[in-house]
Amino acid sequence: MQINVKVNGVEYTNEVEPMMSLATYLREELRLTGTHIGCDTSSCGACTITIDGKAVKSCTVFAVQVDGSDITTIEGLAENGEMHPLQAAFKENHGLQCGFCTPGMIMTSVDLLKENPNPTEDEIRHGLEGNFCRCTGYHNIVKSIQHAAESMK
Ligand code: FES
Numbered sequence: 632m633q634i635n636v637k638v639n640g641v642e643y644t645n646e647v648e649p650m651m652s653l654a655t656y657l658r659e660e661l662r663l664t665g666t667h668i669g670c671d672t673s674s675c676g677a678c679t680i681t682i683d684g685k686a687v688k689s690c691t692v693f694a695v696q697v698d699g700s701d702i703t704t705i706e707g708l709a710e711n712g713e714m715h716p717l718q719a720a721f722k723e724n725h726g727l728q729c730g731f732c733t734p735g736m737i738m739t740s741v742d743l744l745k746e747n748p749n750p751t752e753d754e755i756r757h758g759l760e761g762n763f764c765r766c767t768g769y770h771n772i773v774k775s776i777q778h779a780a781e782s783m784k
């Protein structure tokens with residue numbers, strides 16, 4: 632089936648299999664491998680991207696379902712060579728170790744801060760409930776998001 636999507640500001644037209652997940656489409660057709668696949672069963676959040684501004688686990692969506700949508704992946708966050716404030720905050724605050732969960736954590740946080748620019752620690756932890764990290768114990772991830780929220784004011 633043919634789909635037309637905008638990804639990170641670029642228009643794409645591709646033929647895809649009806650059962651191809653959006654995560655697989657992004658990684659294998661567009662070579663945007665910053666979107667990670669950890670579980671492929673909607674549990675870990677590593678594959679989170681935004682569709683029309685809303686954070687979505689891309690392994691749970693078929694590519695054909697996003698025909699006509701505007702998608703942002705982790706590769707689309709930096710502007711003019713400058714990291715997005717969330718990327719910078721994760722770097723500054725040691726919000727990652729192996730980095731596998733990081734693209735999903737950041738894309739979830741983009742939506743979280745858009746909806747709630749001044750989240751409490753509890754609200755951040757609640758917002759990250761669908762994203763797992765095996766390395767950090769979450770403390771520095773939460774701290775990173777708090778610092779990003781401050782710097783985005
Ligand atoms: S790979 Fe999509 S939620 Fe884990």
Ligand code: FES
Binds near residue numbers: 727730764767
């Ligand atoms: S930094 Fe390793 S899984 Fe989160």
